[in-house]
Amino acid sequence: MATGAAIPEESEITRPVASDAVIALENVHKTYDLGEIQVHALRGVSLEIRRGEFVAIMGASGSGKSTLMNILGCLDRPSKGRYLLDGIDVSQLSKVELAHIRNRKIGFVFQQFNLLSRTTALENVELPTLYAGIPPEERVTRARQSLERVGLADRAMHHPSQLSGGQQQRVAIARALVNKPAILLADEPTGNLDSRTSVEIMDILQRLNENEGLTVVLVTHEPDIANYAQRALEFRDGKMRKDIYIQKRLIAREVLPTLKSPDDDDADEETPAPQTK
Numbered sequence: 001m002a003t004g005a006a007i008p009e010e011s012e013i014t015r016p017v018a019s020d021a022v023i024a025l026e027n028v029h030k031t032y033d034l035g036e037i038q039v040h041a042l043r044g045v046s047l048e049i050r051r052g053e054f055v056a057i058m059g060a061s062g063s064g065k066s067t068l069m070n071i072l073g074c075l076d077r078p079s080k081g082r083y084l085l086d087g088i089d090v091s092q093l094s095k096v097e098l099a100h101i102r103n104r105k106i107g108f109v110f111q112q113f114n115l116l117s118r119t120t121a122l123e124n125v126e127l128p129t130l131y132a133g134i135p136p137e138e139r140v141t142r143a144r145q146s147l148e149r150v151g152l153a154d155r156a157m158h159h160p161s162q163l164s165g166g167q168q169q170r171v172a173i174a175r176a177l178v179n180k181p182a183i184l185l186a187d188e189p190t191g192n193l194d195s196r197t198s199v200e201i202m203d204i205l206q207r208l209n210e211n212e213g214l215t216v217v218l219v220t221h222e223p224d225i226a227n228y229a230q231r232a233l234e235f236r237d238g239k240m241r242k243d244i245y246i247q248k249r250l251i252a253r254e255v256l257p258t259l260k261s262p263d264d265d266d267a268d269e270e271t272p273a274p275q276t277k
Contacts, residue, residue, distance in 0.1 A: 021084070022182050022215050023049040023072065028081035030067050030238075041067035042078070043238040049183075054209040054216045056226035059235035068235065069219050073106055073185050074098045086182040103131055107176030107184045111191035113168045115160045115175075121147060122156040125175045132179055146174035150204055166197035173204060183215040184208065190225055196259045202228040203252035228252060 030042040042064045049055050059065035070076040071083060074090055077098075082091045086105055090098065115124045126143040134142070147153050150170040160168050169189060176184055186205065190198035206228060208214045218229055226232050227250045234242035
């Protein structure tokens with residue numbers, strides 16, 4: 001991954017007051033009952049993410065990061081506390097209601113891409129609009145526009161096996177955008193990618209955030225990737241320990257010209273060393 005400044009220390013913590021929060025958690029707890037044992041995955045988490053922010057969530061295994069992601073993505077509900085998503089209290093909604101919220105309000109991007117192998121890029125992107133009941137002509141139009149937004153308009157009829165890992169992740173981002181979500185939730189989106197491709201994906205996310213005002217929540221365990229965000233939330237033992245505005249933020253479009261592509265590395269290895277006489 002591209003190198004960057006480490007996450008700032010505790011002394012640089014700031015606490016924003018958000019009047020236009022698209023995400024608001026109020027004293028959220030999550031407890032899992034495992035027979036005779038109770039696991040307290042989240043312990044009274046309160047946070048706000050404003051519309052148009054780019055936020056990274058960090059934490060080691062067991063920190064509560066994954067549980068938080070499941071709650072933010074409406075894949076799970078708090079045991080206690082409230083979660084307001086785009087002004088809607090989703091804490092007590094039914095499974096059907098949560099599925100509707102996920103489809104309309106949240107765009108998901110995953111580490112594994114999760115593309116259907118036997119369908120084209122266009123059909124993969126179109127899939128969420130099918131679940132949303134959008135008419136066929138509009139589905140195709142939206143899918144083509146989403147592919148264009150990530151620079152893959154010319155790959156619409158390609159299958160995943162015909163695309164590189166970076167291109168597959170771009171298709172996954174386009175799919176996440178197609179229903180015009182309130183937030184884009186990206187879970188380790190660079191985990192399966194090489195250094196340069198990872199920065200290319202961060203460039204797309206930064207441009208969507210800066211040019212279109214899309215709220216981006218990025219989950220990563222890599223400090224250098226977190227430094228492409230505006231703000232970092234660090235979790236440990238089920239609590240948010242740091243809430244930091246990143247002072248020396250990395251800008252992907254500035255980092256990219258400094259990186260070689262993997263093809264350049266291969267070419268270097270294949271070039272025979274000059275012989276001395």
